[in-house]
Amino acid sequence: MRRIVTSAKVRSAAQTAAPQAGRTRLIVPAPVGNIGMGRPNDEMELLRSLSAERVMMMGDNPALAEMPERPRLMDFYRLRFGDIQIRHLLQCAKHALDAGQNETVVTACLLHDIANGALIRSDHGYWGAQLVAPYVSEEIAWAVRFHQALRYFPDESVGYRYPESYHRFFGPDYVPPDYIQRDYERARLHRWYMTARLVTLHDLYAFDKPLDFDPAILDDIIARNFKEPEEGLGFDGSPVAHMWRTMIWPNNFL
Ligand SMILES: [Fe+2]
Ligand SMILES: [Fe+2]
16 A cells, blocks of 8 residues: 555666756746745846756756656656545545446546646646546546536535535635636536536545555556556647646756
């Protein structure tokens, strides 16, 4: 079980990306993860400090696990995502599987918060849907997109209630913005509504619960429902390849 979170092989200094070998490599945090944090913006200072020996990081960061040349879906889970995200996605998929849901729902559960793994949290359903769209059925991508809005609205017909955790996350008087309410209304009338709704039903928060199953039980379902590109995710020339590459090299300056 531990292999899912700890098998990461970290490159030695000698193996680091050749183009910048021997130089100090600086990292400027991505604006989306830095803005509003009250941290001083030292970009100008870093730019002024550049020299032949001091450059902006491009390519493999030795502080991160080495990704295979042709990365597959689960490589991102194992080598880039945090423990919380991996457990949450695997447990959600397993919960759906145990409840007898079909493979479309189980796969949507496995992928639903994929954007939170190593890319971006804000509007994660929309980002996540784009990230997986070229590789899954339209219905799975649709469910990933709309689970975000549906989470805020109960559906007694399947026993889904507004999450208690959202009261803690956002405060008890939080009201989702207009675009979320509009997308919920839109989703409610859609033929795939129940697919996204079932994702919310199995979207359980048990972040501190250890995995009590082997993730390999999902391998066949992934193989049937996620078309791994031959060149590897990030290198297949798809319209979203850059999003996967950003997770491989999150610290690139440009
Ligand atoms: Fe979510
Ligand atoms: Fe979730």
